[in-house]
Amino acid sequence: MRHNPPPREPTLDRPLELPRFLPAGTGALVVEFGARVDESTSEAVLALDRAVTAAGIEGVIELVPTYRSLLVHFDPAVIRAAALRRRLETLVAHPEAAPREERLWTIPVCYGGACGEDLEAVATLHKLDPQEVVAIHAASDFRVYMIGFAPGFAYLGGLDPRLHTSRRVEPRLRTPARSVSIGGAQSALNPPFELPSGWHLLGQTPVHLWDPRREGDATIGPSLLLPGDRVRLSPVGPEEYRDLCARADAGDPVAQLQIQPRTAEETPA
Amino acid sequence: MSANDTPGLRLVEAGLGTSLQDLGRRHFQRFGISESGALDAPALRLANALLGNEPGTAALEITLSGPVIDIEAERVRLALVGADFPVTLNGQALRCGRSFEAQRGDRLVIGLARQGARAYLAVAGGFAAAPTLGSLSTHSRSRLGGLDGGYLKAGDRLALTPGAAGEGPQLALPALPAPEAAKLRVVLGPQDDFFTDQGIETFLSARYQVSPRADRMGYQVEGPAIAHAKGFNIVSDGIVNGSIQVPGNGQPIVLLADRQTTGGYPKIATVIEADLPILAQLRPGESLGFTAVTADEAEEIVLEARAAQAAREAALVEVGAARRPPAIRALLSADLTAGLARV
DSSP states (O other), X not given: OOOOOOOOOTTOSSOOOOOEEEEOSSSEEEEEOOSSOOHHHHHHHHHHHHHHHHHTOTTEEEEEEOSSEEEEEEOTTTSOHXXXXXXXXXXXXXXXXXXXXXXXXXXEEEESTTTOTTHHHHHHHTTOOHHHHHHHHHHOOEEEEEEOSSTTOEEEEOOOGGGOBOOOSXXXXXXXXXXXXXXXXXXXXXXXXXXXXXXXXXXXXXXOSBOGGGTTOXXXXXXXXXXXXXXXXXXXXXXXXXXXXXXXXXXXXXXXXXXXXXXXXXXXX | OOTTSOOOEEEEEOOSSOEEEOSOOOSOGGGTOOOOOOSSHHHHHHHHHHTTOOTTOOEEEEESBXXXXXXXXXXXXXXXXXXXXXXXETTEEEOTTBEEEEXXXXXXXXXXXXXXXXXXXXXXXXXXXXXXXXXXXXXGGGTBSTTTSSOOOTTOEEOBOTTOOOOOOOEEOOOOOOOOOOEEEEEEOSSGGGBOHHHHHHHHHSOEEEEEEESSSEEEEESSOOOBSSOSOOOOEEOOTTEEEOOTTOOOEEEOTTOOSEESSOXXXXXXXXXXXXXXXXXXXXXXXEXXXXXXXXXXXXXXXXXXXXXXXXXXEEOOOOOSHHHHHHHHHTTTTTTSOOO
C-alpha cells in the first residue's frame, strides 16, 4: 500500500510540516514527522505526545515517542483507525506549548580502561589521544531523544562531530552493564544490565538509568531520563566510580538534577 | 517464594521454555519496557475461560517440551490449551482443551508437542505472585516479571491464589477449526517505501521457513532475500507486535511479544493481530507465507476474529462434575455428553 499524501490544513496561520500517518498493523498508528535526527523534529513528536496524553482519547492505550515519530497504540474495538487519525490531525494542528523549563542532568562517567574497552581504538581511528576523546565526549551538550530498546536505555543526540563513528561491523552479543557508548552521530547510556550492542564502548556510568525502586517517585521515575532532557557527563576515576556504583546500587540516584529555563530554539511563543 | 505461601505447584522438570505470561505489560513501552505476554493470547484466554478465570490471568506458557509438575496444593483445577501436547496425570492420559482436577501428591507430566509449539497451563484462581509494572509476564532479557524475572527452572514453586482452588464445573472446548496452511495476513508499512517493488513482490509471493532462531522476541524466517530500495538503516522508531523488519541480509524477522521497543531496520509490514497465534504455533523448519490486506480490511478481520474468540470462550461445554480422570472416562463412556457439542 502506498501512503496517502498528508492532508492540507488551509486554516493554519503558520507553516507547519504535516506528518505522515502510517499503519503499523492493527491497533497502532505511526505519526511520522520526518526521517532526521534533529531537535525540531523531536520537539514536534514530544508536542504531539503531550497533546494526545492531555486529550485522553478513549481507546488509546499507550504512546511511544521516538526520534522522529509518535507510535500510538490503540484498541480498534473502542476507536477505529480512521476516527483516531482525525483526532490526531486536529491535535497536530494545535500542539501543546512546550514546558518553560527543562531538566539538566549531570551524570558521572568512568572512561577507558576496564570501563571502556574501545576508548583507545576510537582515539586511534580519529587520530586523537584517549584523553582528548574523553574531553570531547564529556564536553558535548547532549539531549535525550528517545528511551527505547531496553528499560531506561537513553539515546543521546549532540555528539561532537569529531567523534562520529560508524557502528561496529560485528555487533557484540553482550556488552557490560552501565556502558556509555557511541554509534554514528549518537551516544547512549545503558541501564544496569548486559545488552547486545554494535556501538563503541567508551566508559561506564554508576547511575541506574532504570531502577524499579523509583516507581511512584514524582521527581525521578524508574527511567531516570526522559525525552527532551539535557545531559552533561562528568568524568570520574575508577575509585570514585566504584564508590558511586555502591551508592547507586543502594538506591542513591548519584546524578545531579537542575531545573533550568528551556534552551531549545523552537520554544513556541 | 516463601514457605508461608499457599502451596501450589512444584516444577520437577521445567521443560524447554516455560514462563509465566499474561496478556502483557502495557503503558511502559515509552520507557523501553517490552510488552511481553502470551504469544498465543487466544489460547491463554481459553485456558482461563475453562476455569472461570479472568481472561488475562497469568498462566504457564509451555514451549515444545513441557514440564513435570508435582501438585502440592490440597486440590487444584487446571486446564491446558494450545499446541497438542501429550499429558498424563499419575500416568493416565488426559485430553487438552478441558479442565481437570488434581490433588496433593499427583504428578502431572506434559511431554513433547506433537503439533504446534505453545500451550498454556492455567490454574483456577491464578498464581499468587507479585506483578511488576502491572503484569506477571516474564521478560527474561530485562529480568522482569515471573518469579525472579526468568524462565522457570526445576525446583521452582508456584503458589496459588489463596482460597481460589475450590469447586467448579468441568468444562471442555468445542472442537477448534483445523489449523490452516500458514499464510499470514499483513498490512504493508510503515517502511514499505524502503523496498523495491520487486522486493515487495518477493515478500508476498515466496514461501519462508521458520529458522532455529525463533523465540519469544521474534521469528527469523529464511527464504528469498527481499531487496531494499534505499539501504537498510532507518532512524529508529517504534516496533509493534508482529512488525516485520528486514535487515541487510534481506531475511525477514517477525518481532513478537518480547521484542525491543524501538529499532533501526526498515519494517516492510506488520502481521495482523488475528494471525499472530498462527505464527506462535509454528516450529523451526515449518513454512509460511505472507499476504497483504489493507489497513481497513485488517481492522474488520481483527474485530471479527475477536468476536469469534469471545463466542468460543462463551461456548464451553460442561462435561460433568467429575474430579478424577477415571471418572472422566466413565462419564464419556456413558455418553453423557450426547446432545451437547462434540468435544
